[in-house]
Amino acid sequence: MTGSGKTEVYFEAVAQALRHEGGQVLVMLPEIALTSQWLDRFEARFGARPVEWHSDLSPAERRRAWHGVASGSARIVVGARSALFLPFRDLRLLVVDEEHDPSFKQEEGVLYNARDMAVVRARFEACPIVLSTATPALETLLNARDGRYGHLVLAARHGAAQLPTISAIDLRSTPPETGDWLAPPLAKAISQTLAEGEQALLFLNRRGYAPLTLCRACGVRLECPHCTAWLVEHRYKRQVQCHHCGFSMPADPDCASCGGTDSMVACGPGVERVAEEVMRRWPQARLDVMTSDTITSPAKTRELVARIEAGAADIIVGTQIITKGYHFPKLTLVGVVDADLGLRGGDLRAGERCWQQMVQVAGRAGRAERAGHVFLQTYDPTHPVTRALIEGDREAFLTREIEERERAGMPPFGRLAGVILSGPDLDAVSAAGKALARAAPMQPGISVYGPAPAPLARLRGQHRHRLLIQTARKQPIQTIVQNWISQVKLPSSVRLRIDVDPYSFL
Known part of the structure; x- marks a missing residue:
């Protein structure tokens, strides 16, 4: 807890x-x-x-x-x-x-x-x-x-502190005003929190100002020249960046593709855009933005944390870095700007990770004698993760996750290994993937998926294909993979990486 x-x-x-x-x-x-x-x-x-x-x-x-x-x-x-x-x-x-x-x-x-x-x-x-x-x-x-680890449970908060209440804001029925990202119930709660001299935290796990920039005249989107990824606008730095390879260039309001004047528009919110809304709606509030872009050294971290602890910040806007163990006694309100963000995509751990992250960010509220409140802005308040958070039913959520993984033979009840092929020549990478697929082990209890272009199909100029092998929990997956790949001679231009028990499927 x-x-x-x-x-x-x-x-x-x-x-x-x-x-x-x-x-x-x-x-x-x-x-x-x-x-x-x-x-x-x-x-x-x-x-x-x-x-x-x-x-x-x-x-x-x-x-x-x-x-x-x-x-x-x-x-x-x-x-x-x-x-x-x-x-x-x-x-x-x-x-x-x-x-x-x-x-x-x-x-x-x-x-x-x-x-x-x-x-x-x-x-x-x-x-x-x-x-x-x-x-x-x-x-x-x-x-x-299974008895391999001991298990000590601390079932209550320290001292008189209580867990915060958690409520969902259904954005389908209670959307923000046009151009805003904070729904009226959350905005009202922020105003009330500030009036009571307490602190509010707004959480959005998305760096920068906006995740996508496009031209409203011709529709072109700013994409990294080296990766299959959109360039993210960072307005504080006046540039657009790739969060995968680090490529950046100055942000230009004019379109380089069609020549449109002042036609490039930001789509969607990042923490900088939420901070911009905060400054506009609560101009007297003292604001701090806590992301890996603003916390660049332990000294800066120490300075920022000390300022928040001392009550010198009224509103904190942050990414996942704010969820990690901080103790701010005056912080009583947490608003999650997009509670659905972590549930998107095909990651088998998406529900588990989202639940962990939401519990951790909610845990920043009400850690002293003041009661805490958490608002989750969501388009799907009936999602099992959201329901578990609102109802505080940790055991039901974890039991459901465990049962689903066990039925599918997925970790921790099975083993996975990712095989990632990369190289400058797409045809060579594709051919290497097909050769590995033809040599895949066929014995019972082993499944091989792919090859297929990786979700991040190009990274730092290298084309990428993936295969995934699934085995039973007690099978020697390292030996199986080693025997498998040893049967195929890959060209020198193709690099092979093996990720046993992968956490990322990009």
């Missing part, structure tokens, strides 16, 4: 581990942005700051941290995925905070799930591991149900 005091509980385990002479502890967090508030809490509890390990460190800081871990002088380390591979001398405890978070899955370079690797490392080190979260992954729940 959000706000139940999970961090304080595992802090007790940390204290116990540190009682061993020379004992070391590793705490893994899914985002660098989380470390500042966590470090402050740790220092208040233990009187010292731990060693940090993440990609924002300078080379000198990384060397000092590495040598401190190797020598044993660094007793406790807090870091992101790569901290798992530091050379601990005497690791006595491993903690994975927000264990459900997909950020623990490395999607570039070497593909691995840091949460699962942490379990393996704890086994090698013969030390306990704590997986902490208010919204456990189904894989973790199944391991607990």
Whole structure:
């Protein structure tokens, strides 16, 4: 449960581990942005700051941290995925905070799930591991149900704090005014919250100003020249960007295709557009925007979090980065601008992830003595995820998800591996996919799907096709895939990547 005091509980385990002479502890967090508030809490509890390990460190800081871990002088380390591979001398405890978070899955370079690797490392080190979260992954729940993991449930919020009430705003019957993105009931709640001197959070998991820019004269859409993706307008930077390869160019109001003057229009909302509406409707309110575009370093994170904690912000507009474990005592209202966004697409974990994200963002409200309220703007208030959130019926939702996965033989009841082929020549990539499909294993309990163009069919100029293999849970999927691909000789221009237990299907 959000706000139940999970961090304080595992802090007790940390204290116990540190009682061993020379004992070391590793705490893994899914985002660098989380470390500042966590470090402050740790220092208040233990009187010292731990060693940090993440990609924002300078080379000198990384060397000092590495040598401190190797020598044993660094007793406790807090870091992101790569901290798992530091050379601990005497690791006595491993903690994975927000264990459900997909950020623990490395999607570039070497593909691995840091949460699962942490379990393996704890086994090698013969030390306990704590997986902490208010919204456990189904894989973790199944391991607990089957007795492989212990399961400790904190069933109430810490102190007198209560869970927030959650209501749906049906956008079919109560739409926003033309040109707005906040429906009247949510706008009214924001005004009331501000009048009472409390804080409001507006959540939309979409960076930038608008996800699509098109010409109203000729209809052309701005697309990345290197990827199968629309360019996203970032009005603060006065440019359009590709969120996959990083390509950017200045935003131009005129159409380069037909020459139309001032004809390019933004379609749909991003957080910057919601922030623009907030400034127009509540001009006296102090506004902060919290996204990976505005939080570019731990120092900026610390500054922004401190400002919100101190009550120096009235309205916060943010993406998924705001859902990750922050504690803002004066924040009592959460508005989810588009609660349906995470449910779109064919991801088998879409419902689970959306439920986790909504529970986490709702959990930012009412964490102190003030009651919290959450509004979900949706076009489908009867969706099982939305109903579970409104009714607070976690068990019914998780049971339904587990039953559906089990019927389909999908994780955690089956195994998946993605085979991704990429290269500069579309015909060569397509031919390689067909050759792999012809050599696919035919034994019972194994299904191979594809080849087909990936949803992200071109990335950084490389054409991409995918195959997906599904096996029973206890079948050796790595061996099966290895034997399969060894039968096909691929051209040197085609790159093959294997993603066992994939989290992304792009």
